[in-house]
Amino acid sequence: xxxxxxxxxxxxxxxxxxxxxxxxxxxxxxxxxxxxxxxxxxxxxxxxxxxxxxxxxxxxxxxxxxxxxxxxxxxxxxxxxxxxxxxxxxxxxxxxxxxxxxxxxxxxxxxxxxxxxxxxxxxxxxxxxxxxxxx
Numbered sequence: 001x002x003x004x005x006x007x008x009x010x011x012x013x014x015x016x017x018x019x020x021x022x023x024x025x026x027x028x029x030x031x032x033x034x035x036x037x038x039x040x041x042x043x044x045x046x047x048x049x050x051x052x053x054x055x056x057x058x059x060x061x062x063x064x065x066x067x068x069x070x071x072x073x074x075x076x077x078x079x080x081x082x083x084x085x086x087x088x089x090x091x092x093x094x095x096x097x098x099x100x101x102x103x104x105x106x107x108x109x110x111x112x113x114x115x116x117x118x119x120x121x122x123x124x125x126x127x128x129x130x131x132x133x134x135x
Contacts, residue, residue: 039129041091041093042114043131045086045087045090046131047063066078076103083101083112084096084099095117096116098114099113101113108132110130111131113129114127
């Protein structure tokens, strides 16, 4: 008779490092885990334009396009809404708590702090993402 446990194994979220950094001991492409994996995903999702992902043409936040708009009182609101909608629609590994922005350089650069719960963690995690419009 086999003994079974009701205790679930912890989930570890993994992604390839999109900078293709070599692992120091194996030489293979490095793997990002948990919050580092989520941060990379959030950055990619926010900066990608809609239609850039071949598997899902609706995916992408298009924040880079918004960064070129004239800075006004609505810019921060538009960016917050776009980032929030993109994360909620396309990042199932987290439960979003807040998106906080610091718009600088006349609206051409944004520091985004995303607060969230990873679905396998009890504590709030904060990822900081720097988004800059290329001119």
